[in-house]
Amino acid sequence: MPKQLSATNDFVIKFANVNGSGSASANELFARSILRMGVPVSPRNIFPSNIQGLPTWYEVRVSADGYLGRRGGTDMIVAMNPETWKRDVAEVAPGGYLFYDSTRPLPASAFRDDLTNIGVPLTEISNANYSDPRQRQLFKNIIYVGALSALMDIDPKVIEALFAEQFKGKEALIGKNVEALNLGRDWVHQNLDADICKLKVAPADAVGNRIFMEGNAASALGCVYGGATVCAWYPITPSSSVAEAFERYCRKFRTDPETGRTKFAIIQSEDELASIGMVVGAGWNGARAFTSTSGPGVSLMSEFIGLAYFAEIPAVIINVQRGGPSTGMPTRTQQADILACAYASHGDTKHVLLFPKDPHECFDHSVAALDLADRLQTPVFVMSDLDIGMNQRICEPLKWDDSRRFDRGKVMSAEELEAGRDFGRYLDVDGDGIPWRTMPGSHPSRGAYFTRGTTKNAYARYSEEGADYLENMERLQRKFDSAKAMVPRPVQHRARGETRHGVIYFGSTAPAMDEALDRLAGEGLHVNALRLRAFPFQDMVAEFIAEHDRVFVVEQNRDAQMRMLLSNELAIDPNRLVPVLHYDGTPITARYIHGTIRDRLAQYQVVPLKRAVS
Amino acid sequence: MTYITKPKLHHPSLKRNAVGFTRRDYEGQVSTLCAGCGHDSISAAIVQACYEAAIKPHRLAKLSGIGCSSKTPTYFLGASHGFNTVHGRMPSVLTGAHLANRELIYMGVSGDGDSASIGLGQFAHVMRRGVNMVYIVMNNGVYGLTKGQFSATADKGSVAKKGAINNDAGIDLALMAILMGASFVARSFSGDKEQLVPLIKAAMSHPGAAVLDVISPCVAFNNHKGSTRSYDYVRHHNEALNRLDVITGSAPITARYEPGSMVEVEMPDGTAVRLRKNAPDYDPSDKAAALARIQEQDSAGEIATGLLYLAPGGGTLHENLNTVEAPLNRLGEADLCPGSAALESINKSLR
Ligand SMILES: Cc1ncc(C[n+]2csc(CCOP(=O)(O)OP(=O)(O)O)c2C)c(N)n1
Ligand code: SF4
Ligand SMILES: [Mg+2]
Numbered sequence: 004m005p006k007q008l009s010a011t012n013d014f015v016i017k018f019a020n021v022n023g024s025g026s027a028s029a030n031e032l033f034a035r036s037i038l039r040m041g042v043p044v045s046p047r048n049i050f051p052s053n054i055q056g057l058p059t060w061y062e063v064r065v066s067a068d069g070y071l072g073r074r075g076g077t078d079m080i081v082a083m084n085p086e087t088w089k090r091d092v093a094e095v096a097p098g099g100y101l102f103y104d105s106t107r108p109l110p111a112s113a114f115r116d117d118l119t120n121i122g123v124p125l126t127e128i129s130n131a132n133y134s135d136p137r138q139r140q141l142f143k144n145i146i147y148v149g150a151l152s153a154l155m156d157i158d159p160k161v162i163e164a165l166f167a168e169q170f171k172g173k174e175a176l177i178g179k180n181v182e183a184l185n186l187g188r189d190w191v192h193q194n195l196d197a198d199i200c201k202l203k204v205a206p207a208d209a210v211g212n213r214i215f216m217e218g219n220a221a222s223a224l225g226c227v228y229g230g231a232t233v234c235a236w237y238p239i240t241p242s243s244s245v246a247e248a249f250e251r252y253c254r255k256f257r258t259d260p261e262t263g264r265t266k267f268a269i270i271q272s273e274d275e276l277a278s279i280g281m282v283v284g285a286g287w288n289g290a291r292a293f294t295s296t297s298g299p300g301v302s303l304m305s306e307f308i309g310l311a312y313f314a315e316i317p318a319v320i321i322n323v324q325r326g327g328p329s330t331g332m333p334t335r336t337q338q339a340d341i342l343a344c345a346y347a348s349h350g351d352t353k354h355v356l357l358f359p360k361d362p363h364e365c366f367d368h369s370v371a372a373l374d375l376a377d378r379l380q381t382p383v384f385v386m387s388d389l390d391i392g393m394n395q396r397i398c399e400p401l402k403w404d405d406s407r408r409f410d411r412g413k414v415m416s417a418e419e420l421e422a423g424r425d426f427g428r429y430l431d432v433d434g435d436g437i438p439w440r441t442m443p444g445s446h447p448s449r450g451a452y453f454t455r456g457t458t459k460n461a462y463a464r465y466s467e468e469g470a471d472y473l474e475n476m477e478r479l480q481r482k483f484d485s486a487k488a489m490v491p492r493p494v495q496h497r498a499r500g501e502t503r504h505g506v507i508y509f510g511s512t513a514p515a516m517d518e519a520l521d522r523l524a525g526e527g528l529h530v531n532a533l534r535l536r537a538f539p540f541q542d543m544v545a546e547f548i549a550e551h552d553r554v555f556v557v558e559q560n561r562d563a564q565m566r567m568l569l570s571n572e573l574a575i576d577p578n579r580l581v582p583v584l585h586y587d588g589t590p591i592t593a594r595y596i597h598g599t600i601r602d603r604l605a606q607y608q609v610v611p612l613k614r615a616v617s
Numbered sequence: 618m619t620y621i622t623k624p625k626l627h628h629p630s631l632k633r634n635a636v637g638f639t640r641r642d643y644e645g646q647v648s649t650l651c652a653g654c655g656h657d658s659i660s661a662a663i664v665q666a667c668y669e670a671a672i673k674p675h676r677l678a679k680l681s682g683i684g685c686s687s688k689t690p691t692y693f694l695g696a697s698h699g700f701n702t703v704h705g706r707m708p709s710v711l712t713g714a715h716l717a718n719r720e721l722i723y724m725g726v727s728g729d730g731d732s733a734s735i736g737l738g739q740f741a742h743v744m745r746r747g748v749n750m751v752y753i754v755m756n757n758g759v760y761g762l763t764k765g766q767f768s769a770t771a772d773k774g775s776v777a778k779k780g781a782i783n784n785d786a787g788i789d790l791a792l793m794a795i796l797m798g799a800s801f802v803a804r805s806f807s808g809d810k811e812q813l814v815p816l817i818k819a820a821m822s823h824p825g826a827a828v829l830d831v832i833s834p835c836v837a838f839n840n841h842k843g844s845t846r847s848y849d850y851v852r853h854h855n856e857a858l859n860r861l862d863v864i865t866g867s868a869p870i871t872a873r874y875e876p877g878s879m880v881e882v883e884m885p886d887g888t889a890v891r892l893r894k895n896a897p898d899y900d901p902s903d904k905a906a907a908l909a910r911i912q913e914q915d916s917a918g919e920i921a922t923g924l925l926y927l928a929p930g931g932g933t934l935h936e937n938l939n940t941v942e943a944p945l946n947r948l949g950e951a952d953l954c955p956g957s958a959a960l961e962s963i964n965k966s967l968r
Binding site for chain 1: 646674676678690696698700701703706708711713715717718738746935939940942946950954955956957960961963
């Protein structure tokens, strides 16, 4: 018997499946059941750019401490895909567990001697009980959930309750699923030693009232609450589920119950050039509009983004970032569109970016983006990524204040025009660089103007005069500065001890960073942390950097794009910003951040505070 | 180029239309296009059509792409909101605008470079979707603004000003529009106001995508011998299949025509469109026949003009989406935001 990893509520289990085998819902059921026992989990899908037949993995981190970042390493593999068996088994930590379908005998060479092998004849059990091939496949998945629940002490009542919710109104299905669950449980009880698996789940109270949600659904819901009525999109992983969820929520909340007519318009356009064009057209005409896309889509949209910047048209772009161009890596996560979005398009352009860290912020930032786009009359990006967008994540419940009103910004009404108020579309009346606009069709004789990119004066008349161009460009810069006071502020975490070192991070890196900070602090290595939530950067970002000798900038791309943006925009010596980069397509881990920062600090000869004191 | 204001002196004797506007009220700024450019005649036809149809100028939005043609919205309907978008992408912007407010009339202006090359995709898809718009292509067979390169509508074998011969097949935007699902497709000539003005009026009252492919000679780069878009060439090869009379509102129908040579089509907004047939055997509601006829004329070296195709009625974009009657841009929190109680129950379902 090899040495066995032993842990309660603190391990990583990875499911290796074949895409299209129906495993996704069984795996989610497994994760949810642990969550319902009050134990935090963070699952992650690792999937190829294919629908059927290729390998796919689902990694579930169980963490009593509530760490939701990817931990790295695997304690148990559920090896359901013969094709990836070798590498799946190789990945398990020594002392870990290999759970597999033992229906067909496997050669001894397929196993490692430092793992505990738990074979359950899943196919045999399933085939003995079901005759329909599809059912055999689907229930085999439920049977392994049953077996795992028995091995890990997951309460079957919790799983039964989940079935009851999932199949509400279809009682027969509930019974069938419970039956399959018990097939797995019974087999384990009858054939295996009760203690063969020392990875256990015990009831806890560490989840509280938090919710479990995908970021893309949260972004979509934010667009519903924020009053978006027009959505134009072109399918692209990992962003498609934003538009799909928007449609689902709109059908539910925005359909007139009597007439069946809709208070929204969704267009699946011919390409991203058209999606952003539609968003710009709708924004120009006073409807709140958004598109959801990913890197390649942003590239195609760039020309329009520049037009919207210069013509000052509200537009919201939800960019669910992924790795690189074309197919393959794109189904992996990255934060590699920072510069492409911050400076998207030709000419002197700069755009507002928001960086949500989890689904809760995806919701809040989408709502905020719609307000900001109207207030600032400019494109606003919500910079999500695959890691938060397409994985369910525990987060604070979504909140809405019913007294909240949409901030439509500076729209001159027909009454104001009628009263003789001066209207110059690009006139800086209030000193904040933000001009007033009128809606097409609102007044019979006043307020009409012709919209162009540049080549205009403050009254929107055609002008190629240098002075008019300069005035306009300087006003746009003032407007961008005004945005600083409106975008979400960074969040600071002060270290418990004095330190000359800081770290800046953003977006989906947050949970891994929180954990890394704890680990570093546990070793007496103190680092102050600042989580960016938006671009343009507020003064406190520059102040934070100034306060420290060195500031690590943690990001998930190769070129240290945020570091570049910081040094460029805040005129900071790049040598003071130390890049910590992770970009192999897997979500960044606490281990990686902790290890990298610890090693760097050692190079700088930082003595851990604890050791220095004792 | 500088901005030139056109003096707006309203002579008391200027005739007012049914909504109280004079023809002057539909004009824009002074054109900066070349003297004699076909595009200016089309602008004038738009002014005339809107005046005659008694459109309230502020209830129309004009959008364009990029090109000499796409500059023209500055030169008509000065009291309407306008948007000079990006090259070839007017259709998507117009679609978005139309989604936001279904109550306005949308006039999209484009060129042959704008629509047949860089914007061919958007041209096709705006037809498919049945966006309620007038789509005017000012078709001169060249890129005017970038100084005379062939466009994709130039006929194969036609000769450029500097002598180059076009080897590529020309795209017929009217044929293409019919194939892509446009429900109103017409062709005309900038030099034939009599034909063009009623077509614009009819297009405005047509619900759905109404395309007008208007041949519009470029005097600077495509008006020479060997061009198939010159004034001379088009005058000699233009074969009008029919002529329209458009009767808006409740104006009595007075003119009389030979039975059999005239059909009357009632538009959903109450406008009556009368078609005087020059080619008695031509039925513009027969899609296959329309396609065949346009191609036959083309093979014979003739340009078929007039109302080429009118679909018996088809779903427009808003009908297909089943959107509410009120413009989406006017809906507020009460209509759009589900509120905190609904969010609480969503939270509950996510635990
Ligand atoms: C993306 C982009 N590429 C190229 C251009 C340059 N450009 C401006 S107008 C034009 C062609 C216009 O031709 P057409 O639409 O036929 O208009 P015309 O000037 O003939 O009326 C081109 C290529 C541009 N504005 N944008
Ligand atoms: S270049 Fe040609 S299309 Fe452009 S304004 Fe002159 S004549 Fe018209
Ligand atoms: Mg042209």
